[in-house]
Amino acid sequence: MSWRxxxxxxxxxxxxxxxxxxxxxxxxxxxxxxxxxxxxxxHHSQDCCESVSIEDINGxxxxxxxxxxxxxxxxxxxxxxxxxxxxxxxDGFTWTFYRLATAKGFVTIRWYGTSNGYYSETVDFVEExx
Numbered sequence: 163m164s165w166r167x168x169x170x171x172x173x174x175x176x177x178x179x180x181x182x183x184x185x186x187x188x189x190x191x192x193x194x195x196x197x198x199x200x201x202x203x204x205h206h207s208q209d210c211c212e213s214v215s216i217e218d219i220n221g222x223x224x225x226x227x228x229x230x231x232x233x234x235x236x237x238x239x240x241x242x243x244x245x246x247x248x249x250x251x252x253d254g255f256t257w258t259f260y261r262l263a264t265a266k267g268f269v270t271i272r273w274y275g276t277s278n279g280y281y282s283e284t285v286d287f288v289e290e291x292x
Contacts, residue, residue, distance in 0.1 A: 167289075168288050168289050168290075168291070169286065169287070169288055169289075170202065170287050170288065170289050171236065171287065172204075172234045172235065172236050172260055172262075172287050173234045173235060173236075174202070174234070174287075174289075175194065175196075175202070175231045175234040175262065176231050176232065176233070176234050177230055177231065178196045178197070178198060178200065178230065178231055179196060179197040179198075179228065179229065179230050179231070180194050180195065180196055180197075180226050180227050180228075180231065180264075181195050181196060181197050181227060181228070182194075182195040182227065183195075183223045183226060183227065186216075186219070186223075187216045187217075187218065187219050189216075190205065190206070190214075190215045190216055191203060191204060191205035191206075192204045192205075192216075192223075192271070193290075200289065201289070201290040202287060202288065202289055202290065203286075203287075203288045203290055204260070204271070204285060204286070204287050204288075205285070205286055205288070206273075206275065206284070206285050206286060207286065211277060211278040212275065212276065212277035212278070212283065213275065213276050213277075214273060214274070214275035214276075214283055214284070214285065215273065215274060215275075216271060216272070216273055217257075217272045217273060217274040218270075218271075218272045219269065219270070219271050219272070220269065220270040220271075220272070221267055221268055221269035221270060222267060222269065223269060225264060225266040225267025225268070225269060226262055226263075226264055226266075226267070226269055228266070229264035229265050229266045230264060230265075231262060231263070231264055232263050232264055232265065233261060233262060233263035233268075234260075234261070234262050234263075235260070235261050236258065236259070236260055236261075237258070237259045237261070238256055238257065238258045238259070238284075239256070239257045239259075240254075240255065240256050240257070254276065254277045254278070254283060255274070255275060255276045255277075255283060256274075256275045256283040256284065257272065257273070257274055257275075258272070258273040258274075258275065258284065258285050259271070259272050259273075260272075260273075260285075273285045
């Protein structure tokens with residue numbers, strides 16, 4: 163598998179049953195382990211003059227475990243930046259929302275990225291291989 167093939171969109175989780183989620187808001191990455199053996203990493207590879215991190219997790223990640231994923235979608239916004247959330251690099255910014263649901267519950271993972279305008283503010287969703 164080439165490195166490009168490893169990059170996925172979050173909707174690859176629809177229909178899969180997550181057995182474990184490793185990480186939390188403070189770790190700035192989440193690893194999803196699925197019943198079929200697939201593993202996915204949601205993270206950002208930091209570079210110069212940027213910062214991308216999990217700002218908030220709304221809902222209980224435990225609700226995503228043990229039941230097939232029925233919704234997995236991404237939405238991004240660069241709406242006006244609130245004054246109370248000014249990053250170190252504030253020339254550009256992006257909010258990225260990941261919405262996941264199972265029959266047990268609904269979770270929104272909100273990422274916030276800032277940069278000097280020349281670096282990525284996006285989140286990577288990567289399939290991990292053994």
